[in-house]
Amino acid sequence: MRDRASDQNDDWNQQWVPFxxxxxxxxxxxxxxxxxxxxxxxxxxxxxxxxxTxxxxxxLTDQVSEALLASxxxxxxxxxxEDKRLRWSDAN
Structure with a gap:
């Protein structure tokens, strides 16, 4: 993923760790x-x-946890x- 982002965007920073x-x-x-x-x-x-950001x-994990618990x-x-997997649907 890093290579694709850096190829298309000069803003990529080598000190970012994608997760x-x-x-x-x-x-x-x-x-x-x-x-x-x-x-x-x-x-x-x-x-x-x-x-x-x-x-x-x-x-981030606290906000995700709160969103999951309170739906x-x-x-x-x-x-x-669904099927033990988390996905995010558009809220609109």
Whole structure:
């Protein structure tokens, strides 16, 4: 995933560690650079989505946990568990 993002986007930072992606080019990365510990959403085409960040991995997992337990929307998506797998459907 890193190669695809860096080929199409000059914003890729070598100090980002990717740890999750969707079926498209969106990648969650853990920043080990200018903001160590922050979680960023990076699109392989459009680059960094600065408005969709979390101060830490703990903050992200806490928000995901709360959304799952309360069945609430997180960043415009509703958590759904089917066949023991988590997926996020559009909340619209």
């Amino acid at each position: 999750a992606s969707d079926l498209g080019l969106n990648v969650l990365v853990l920043d080990h650079g200018t903001n160590p510990g922050r979680v960023l959403l990076v699109d392989g085409v459009d680059g960094l989505h600065g408005h969709r 979390w101060p830490s991995l703990t903050d 609430t929307v997180l960043n415009g998506h509703q958590p759904v568990v």
